[in-house]
Amino acid sequence: xxxxxxxxxxxxxxxxxxxxxxxxxxxxxxxxxxxxxxxxxxxxxxxxxxxxxxxxxxxxxxxxxxxxxxxxxxxxxxxxxxxxxxxxxxxxxxxxxxxxxxxxxxxxxxxxxxxxxxxxxxxxxxxxxxxxxxxxxxxxxxxxxxxxxxxxxxxxxxxxxxxxxxxxxxxxxxxxxxxxxxxxxxxxxxxxxxxxxxxxxxxxxxxxxxxxxxxxxxxxxxxxxxxxxxxxxxxxxxxxxxxxxxxxxxxx
Ligand code: PGA
Numbered sequence: 335x336x337x338x339x340x341x342x343x344x345x346x347x348x349x350x351x352x353x354x355x356x357x358x359x360x361x362x363x364x365x366x367x368x369x370x371x372x373x374x375x376x377x378x379x380x381x382x383x384x385x386x387x388x389x390x391x392x393x394x395x396x397x398x399x400x401x402x403x404x405x406x407x408x409x410x411x412x413x414x415x416x417x418x419x420x421x422x423x424x425x426x427x428x429x430x431x432x433x434x435x436x437x438x439x440x441x442x443x444x445x446x447x448x449x450x451x452x453x454x455x456x457x458x459x460x461x462x463x464x465x466x467x468x469x470x471x472x473x474x475x476x477x478x479x480x481x482x483x484x485x486x487x488x489x490x491x492x493x494x495x496x497x498x499x500x501x502x503x504x505x506x507x508x509x510x511x512x513x514x515x516x517x518x519x520x521x522x523x524x525x526x527x528x529x530x531x532x533x534x535x536x537x538x539x540x541x542x543x544x545x546x547x548x549x550x551x552x553x554x555x556x557x558x559x560x561x562x563x564x565x566x567x568x569x570x571x572x573x574x575x576x577x578x579x580x581x582x583x584x585x586x
Contacts, residue, residue: 360392399427509549
């Protein structure tokens with residue numbers, strides 16, 4: 335299966351900056367298409383239209399995802415993003431469970447589970463983020479936290495789905511935006527553990543389910559992390575904001 339290389343732009347960029355980024359990325363990817371990578375861009379919702387219209391001009395070497403959405407059809411949900419609307423902008427992926435949504439916007443495990451189910455039933459691919467805080471790590475609770483987050487988030491997953499469309503992102507909260515990353519050995523052990531939990535939850539799908547790493551990935555570190563056993567890709571925040579850097583990471 336292809337390795338997933340996803341860019342999480344968070345709340346950065348204006349529509350014109352987003353359009354310029356895609357123009358640059360298109361030219362880099364069109365010149366040398368990355369055959370063994372599944373590239374996904376997660377712009378802020380306000381930039382989706384600019385990303386989509388500029389992506390039309392290139393060879394479509396990446397897919398588009400939405401960072402946040404409401405687990406409901408169109409309706410009276412002020413300020414929320416509709417997946418029906420997102421679909422018209424070629425959005426095919428969603429992020430769920432990101433620690434910034436859990437922490438700043440108080441997203442609960444129950445809400446995350448509803449979002450995962452809703453998006454999967456609508457045919458979107460889901461990158462589900464899980465990860466422990468520094469305090470949880472220090473207290474020796476990494477496995478307990480990950481098991482709980484996974485079990486709760488996947489409780490409503492439809493019985494049948496395309497295994498390519500559910501990706502787990504292991505993102506230790508203490509590594510996000512801090513410049514710190516776990517050792518390769520720790521990443522390997524944790525990904526192995528996540529696979530073990532998935533095996534209990536959905537034995538038919540677990541072996542093929544891709545687990546990607548996120549948290550302070552840079553162009554310098556990407557290759558090393560990608561070569562770690564059981565790492566099927568990367569979710570990149572800060573280092574994805576320049577098209578040239580992200581292109582380097584894609585080819586790591
Ligand atoms: P970072 O963010 O690469 O800036 O640490 C990763 C993420 O939050 O997905």
